[in-house]
Amino acid sequence: MPLDYHHQVTLLKDILTEQQADCCGTVAECEQIERLIKSLMVNAQIDQNVKSVLQNIYEYSQNGKSASELNQHITSQQQNLTQWIQDIDSFS
Template sequence: MPLNHQDQVTLLKDILNDHQTDCCGSTAECEQLERLAKSLMVNAQVSQNIKDILQDIYYYSQEGAQTADLDQHIVSNQENLSQWVNDIGQFS
């Protein structure tokens, strides 16, 4: 069963929150974030306010999937992660 856009937003927030809380993650999670962000960016039902944030999340996840030190990438983006989770929560 495919996820609707609200389920996708919830999953996206959950993964970002895990990265922010745990200060670690996996390449598979970054790839999942990338797919979710891309899918949501082209969805007409998603607010433009969230789409702007999704662009940043998309770049974060691309960099994370390709970095040699993912944990350091996550740690260096702690402020962004916190802001994205808060912002998405306000707009969703």
């Protein structure tokens, strides 16, 4: 059974919150973020502002997957992670 919009957004926020709190993550988490965002982006009911935030998070996860030091990448993105989590709260 596929996740509905609400569950996808909740899962995305949970992963980002964990990465922000722990300053670490895995390539698998980055791949999960990408899958969630791809699924959310095809939802025609999503506002363009939300799509912009999702695109930024998608780029973050892509850069994280290819980073030589993923944890350093996550640490360097703390401010963005905080903002994205707040943004997700505002549209979820």
